Amino acid sequence: MKARIEQQPRCVLLWRIAPGTAAFAxxxxxxxxxxxxxRPVSEQDLNTTVGDLCRGRHAPAPGTAPTGLPAMIISGLRHDNGDLNAFLEGVRRSGAQIPLRAMVTPTSRSWTLGALLEELCQEHTALEGKS
Structure with a gap:
């Protein structure tokens, strides 16, 4: 029996970063x-799982936005070959200010977008408090 390895879709979900802005470009x-x-995401996507959003599937069911901070959620890049760090460095060098960043994991892909943003916001607040 062959092992089936599921490839994650290669995408970036952008929260509070609108198409047409310098950061989106x-x-x-x-x-x-x-x-x-x-892929831009909005309040209409808050109750859709991160995995579905990465696959381009939307289940419109608006939720309450946990944060107004821009976020970037990355799927499909590997950290062990340097791609993830190189991509993040490229975004940083471009001047885009995105305070919340996450990589889709096997656990987080089953979370709703709202739950992941809430977790990112709490982590950001905790790190800001330690300064």
Whole structure:
């Protein structure tokens, strides 16, 4: 029996970063060489799982936004070959200010977007408090 390895979709979900803005364009430009699709997400997506959003599936059911801070959620890049760090460095060099960043994991892909943003917001607040 062969093991079945599920590849995660290569995409970047952007929260509070609108198409047409400099930050969105910077992420798009940086994502292109990595084959990452850039997908904006909104309040209409808060109750959709992160995995479904990365696959381009939406289940419109608005929720309450946990944060107004921009966020970037990355799927499909590997950290062990340097792609994730190189991508993040490229976004940073582009000047895009995105305070919340996450990588989709086997656990987080089953979370709703709202739950993941809430977790990111709590982590950000905890780290800011330690300064």
């Amino acid at each position: 910077a992420v798009e430009h940086t994502a292109r060489p990595y084959g990452l699709r850039v």
